[in-house]
Amino acid sequence: MVPNGWERHLVGKICSSIVPGRNKPKSFGGDIAWVTVPEIKSRYIPSNIQENYVSEDVINECGGKIVPEGAVVMSAVGDLGLVAITKEQVVLNQQLHAFVCSPKIDNEYLAYWLVTQKPLMESIASRTTILYLNKSNCESIPVLVPPLPEQQKIAKILTTWDKAIDTTERLIDNSKQQKKALMQQLLTGKKRLLDDNGERFEGKWEEKSLSELGVVVTDGDRGKEYPKSSDLLTNGYCLFLSAKNVTKRGFVFDEIQFITKEKHEKLRKGVVNRGDIILTTRGTVGQTAYYDDSISYDCIRVNSGMVTLNCYKSSLESDFFYKVTNSSSFKQQIESLTFGSAQPQLTIKIIKALKVPTPSKREQQKIAAVLTNADKEIELLEQQLADLQQEKKALMQQLLTGKKRVLVDGGTA
Numbered sequence: 001m002v003p004n005g006w007e008r009h010l011v012g013k014i015c016s017s018i019v020p021g022r023n024k025p026k027s028f029g030g031d032i033a034w035v036t037v038p039e040i041k042s043r044y045i046p047s048n049i050q051e052n053y054v055s056e057d058v059i060n061e062c063g064g065k066i067v068p069e070g071a072v073v074m075s076a077v078g079d080l081g082l083v084a085i086t087k088e089q090v091v092l093n094q095q096l097h098a099f100v101c102s103p104k105i106d107n108e109y110l111a112y113w114l115v116t117q118k119p120l121m122e123s124i125a126s127r128t129t130i131l132y133l134n135k136s137n138c139e140s141i142p143v144l145v146p147p148l149p150e151q152q153k154i155a156k157i158l159t160t161w162d163k164a165i166d167t168t169e170r171l172i173d174n175s176k177q178q179k180k181a182l183m184q185q186l187l188t189g190k191k192r193l194l195d196d197n198g199e200r201f202e203g204k205w206e207e208k209s210l211s212e213l214g215v216v217v218t219d220g221d222r223g224k225e226y227p228k229s230s231d232l233l234t235n236g237y238c239l240f241l242s243a244k245n246v247t248k249r250g251f252v253f254d255e256i257q258f259i260t261k262e263k264h265e266k267l268r269k270g271v272v273n274r275g276d277i278i279l280t281t282r283g284t285v286g287q288t289a290y291y292d293d294s295i296s297y298d299c300i301r302v303n304s305g306m307v308t309l310n311c312y313k314s315s316l317e318s319d320f321f322y323k324v325t326n327s328s329s330f331k332q333q334i335e336s337l338t339f340g341s342a343q344p345q346l347t348i349k350i351i352k353a354l355k356v357p358t359p360s361k362r363e364q365q366k367i368a369a370v371l372t373n374a375d376k377e378i379e380l381l382e383q384q385l386a387d388l389q390q391e392k393k394a395l396m397q398q399l400l401t402g403k404k405r406v407l408v409d410g411g412t413a
Helices: 056-062 107-115 118-124 135-139 148-186 261-266 318-325 328-337 348-352 361-399
Strands: 007-010 015-018 032-035 072-075 083-086 090-092 096-101 142-145 206-209 216-219 238-240 277-280 288-290 306-310 355-358
Touching: 015 135, 072 107, 083 107, 090 096, 096 107, 096 135, 107 142, 107 148, 148 361, 216 348, 238 261, 277 318, 288 318, 306 348, 318 355, 318 361
Parallel strands: 032 090
Antiparallel strands: 007 142, 015 096, 072 083, 072 096, 206 355, 216 306, 277 288, 277 306
């Protein structure tokens, strides 16, 4: 249904197309950006990730076509629905398609509209080894077109949301960089915190192996009762971890599998206790996750490609040690000791020999608390970002379909 006062057009009827040449430039160097799909990461191109530039002579030699400033560019091969606006003249590779807008349609509005058409693009694309939109496909995309002032107002509203999203993303990046620098200082003793008396912690840190520190390393059960694929359920008594659950971001529970209580009781080892750190030892080696009280699952087991690291009777605080496992120096140790080209792996013997610089337990607690607060600040910003993105998505659905109309020049559009 077309809203009152709006029109429905095919994008090819209200825009002219620019189809890139098929030949890749033989040389780079010049002042005109040669844009590829991986560089369509932000709303405007070229961006700060732009890699290659070409000269007009090279463009003419390879049959390239210059796309003017203000054109709307979209991906037409592979990952469809990536959209950007040119902020200067560019040249596109053959996986991209450009629209030059007529006076009837605002380029900012069209860019927002095309982002919402990804499902349609995928449905009309040619299917070879990858999805592909030819010129006719691209030009056949339908567009709901409100009067120009309403288009511009819709685009202005959505641009405001984009600015808020961009600001939040920058805050997250800055916070992560600050935390990384803080980890480097605190986990190496370069920066010492204040003790309970308000004095700087003193004393030299000792570097000891996990074995010397008393960390208990236990692998998963590898016996005859090890769960087969038929034993793994979508619901059950005990969460059985897979490699997808232990990532560089810690635990991720998007895809989970369980075993029954009966199967759980038949397994000899591999139970995860609260306070344990899980370390991956095969395939993607060195990922860690911390089983603290924030994890809602009461029964968890590791698979055969993981170990648990238990600090209960050691000289290490679990929370502090988990921070250490995410430090660059610890990751470098693991990388240097991992073996196997087909399937990288670590043995328990190697893991027990890993070194950790160790302050007093009280200093460990203080360091862990500071870094945990930094993590919480990042998590809060990431939640704010997710909320903004979801709210913008809902707003686009309303504004770009006319379900919600905007005020133009003091009245309703």
